[in-house]
Amino acid sequence: MFLKNTWYVACQAEEITDKPLGRKVCNEAMVFFKNAKGKVSAVQDFCPHRGTPLSLGRVCNGQLVCGYHGLVMGCDGHTVSMPGHQVRGFEPVKHYPTLERYGFVWVWPGDPNLADPGKMPEFEWFENPKWAYGGGLYHIRCDYRLMIDNLMDLTHETYVHSTSIGQPEIDETPSRTVTEGDRVITSRFMEGIKAPPFWKMAMRANDLPDDATVDRWQICKFTPPSHVLIEVGVALAGKGGYAADPQHKAYSVVVDFITPETDSTIHYFWGMVRQFKPEDTALTAQIRDGQGKIFSEDLEMLERQQRNLDENPERKLKVLSIDAGGVMSRRVIDRLLAAENSM
């Protein structure tokens, strides 16, 4: 159950090379390739001739050529040509609107006629040289909503990520969740604490004393269909916390684009944008590696949770105050799903 008339991240821009890329999004097998103008196109990964995956083929002069018998597929799902054959009668395959933005290829898996670039989310920092981004991709066998739950309740950091970003004060400090239209925001502000190891590293990178007492914040923002952006940071205690002047703090935005592959698997695009030392590519790599290790700690938990839920379908889970972010996000999804299905 996922929204289809919306934009999902299909891949990182650098995944599109001179070869086609096959990827399933929302149960749709798609193939991505760069056309003659360098624009990424996406069509169903299915040759109308013999049913082979077009992603096993090649891209010649901006056209997708089937690797089995040379059928040439157009960006609109209509067969362009085939050696020795007329192709007017060929049944078209689906095509999927795409947009390349923020270093990602975005795809609209639903009705192409409804695709609206205006509905792309806006992210000010991706294209701003004052910010730097680093991230990666994980494949996880769980319902995409389990990952939203995970990200909207960061008390799990205390347990799953206890050696890096977790600390007891997350557990001990209540969060507040509000809904603004289709957005859900869960925030937590901790005051007068010591920074955990990951943030000590970030403080040093910001030329701050890593043993100083700090204020720490986590502001999780869900937007449909399944994006969670999290403003995170620490400031020297008493300098204003989240609102402190830049020289007193280390802060960044955790980026989570969750793309359903199937009903029970996801492509999880994770990353971080930061405003400190954006030109320091070694620091970008170091942060990405560190984040990659931390975020990999969630994988087994989520996959085993999914299996446990599958094996116990009758069992009702307990909803607590810390689950408010996930619960409200699911309500937004359900409301939009109902609207989409009634169209």
Next chain:
Amino acid sequence: MFLKNTWYVACQAEEITDKPLGRKVCNEAMVFFKNAKGKVSAVQDFCPHRGTPLSLGRVCNGQLVCGYHGLVMGCDGHTVSMPGHQVRGFEPVKHYPTLERYGFVWVWPGDPNLADPGKMPEFEWFENPKWAYGGGLYHIRCDYRLMIDNLMDLTHETYVHSTSIGQPEIDETPSRTVTEGDRVITSRFMEGIKAPPFWKMAMRANDLPDDATVDRWQICKFTPPSHVLIEVGVALAGKGGYAADPQHKAYSVVVDFITPETDSTIHYFWGMVRQFKPEDTALTAQIRDGQGKIFSEDLEMLERQQRNLDENPERKLKVLSIDAGGVMSRRVIDRLLAAENSM
């Protein structure tokens, strides 16, 4: 189809460390851990908060703490506490009575109110320093009853274990099967034969000439739900066989605790207790390694047998006199199952 109101071996005692141990028994996902008093407890491997496996968590001060959001689970399946939340309304999970005995943790997967330590089987040698035990654990994809059949008809040794404990005389010597209440006993006595390689080794370890003519015995004892203990040994010919004085024989007891994991998979705890040189730990290790190799020879046979039976459900198998032990053991199980299901 297995008995649930009974004791099964869940694990070897040394498998319970300072971490929780997840293990499925009789289709029930369980987590085992040591409580504050050092006693092993078992509850359903399912956090009532979000459904994650509690076995991914940790044990703190004798309490099981969920690794996702810190829920503290009690030995009785009731939530003890959770940071920042009241837990009175939490739905409990199942708990399973356990006993630690004979170097194993035993679990009662059925109704906890019926759990009766008095129903634990008695094994005199496990806690007797005159005997030594060594053993291991195999996971096998077969119905637990196929393993009972295997162990109650040792003519298979002639074929499956032809280079170690098998010999043609097993095939050529009829066995006798009797039922005593819920116990089934199949015995075979061979006289005036040469010992096969494994028993030659045991004779040497008992300071007996390994080329001597011997009498050999095999006494397989099934007790519900799925334990098979086998008295095995050789004695110098004419010294009384099974009843010979200890100085004339080498003998031991093969221990087989078969625990259904699911309908078609088992945890197979195998081992051997012996009365000769019990203090010789190197000999214990040598025997365990030898037995481990021999018993691993059954795995492919049993797993492929299971697949063959699954693919040919209409095919009736042939029951022979050598199958009497397995057939009668299944009758005991069926009778007890009918009684259990009529409760």
Next chain:
Amino acid sequence: MFLKNTWYVACQAEEITDKPLGRKVCNEAMVFFKNAKGKVSAVQDFCPHRGTPLSLGRVCNGQLVCGYHGLVMGCDGHTVSMPGHQVRGFEPVKHYPTLERYGFVWVWPGDPNLADPGKMPEFEWFENPKWAYGGGLYHIRCDYRLMIDNLMDLTHETYVHSTSIGQPEIDETPSRTVTEGDRVITSRFMEGIKAPPFWKMAMRANDLPDDATVDRWQICKFTPPSHVLIEVGVALAGKGGYAADPQHKAYSVVVDFITPETDSTIHYFWGMVRQFKPEDTALTAQIRDGQGKIFSEDLEMLERQQRNLDENPERKLKVLSIDAGGVMSRRVIDRLLAAENSM
């Protein structure tokens, strides 16, 4: 959906050693072994005693002995003997007529009473010392008919095998398909072209200049149930092409015996017979290795095609003129299947 009253290749003759060979053909689990006269026999891979695979047993004095409890199985599926037991009442298992010919063991998976050696296909070159054969076996997860389609439309060589036997002229030259009774023949004749790498190698092996202009031919011959023999070759241009004198050409026959394992998997026996330098075993090995690499290029395409078709059952494929060979072969199969099922 495959024909059963017909001969399939079960294995290469050298696969039958002194051990039994288990192999599934047309959804029937079979075990092959050499009887006392050195003749290969095949029976159901299922012991009538306990259901274990007989292929886990051994062959003793030309008899198949179950590896679990020593049951001796006869070539006709009747139990011969078992230590200590009367076997008259044992339910027989299926037996399958076999023939050893052309270096292969052939099996008739259907009604044994209908097995007719006269229905074996005739191949003049296998037993002719003027020809040499080399080949191998691949296991592929696809319906056997997808492999027939593949072999009856060689335009795929241009794309799948572009670096060895493919060239644009295959695509550009129309083929012609005819049906002769149960046989289907698709042929293509290219004139005045340059040889692709594999044929350059063959020209050198025939002492022909590999940069010469040539005529090239491909004559694909389907015979039921699923054999595809392909006459292939090149001749110096203007020397008569297919009909040219031997000294002007390099030619061979591609051998494809496709044996369904299950509805969606095959044993694919591929090879090549050639008339040039038949005594040169190093050349035989070189050609087999080269062909093995080339033919392995089809595997992923066919397996992914099968998955794509499974996931899109509603989607109708396009039938083109190049598909005539496969389409007509399927018609022959369908006609024979209807006849077989109406018996």
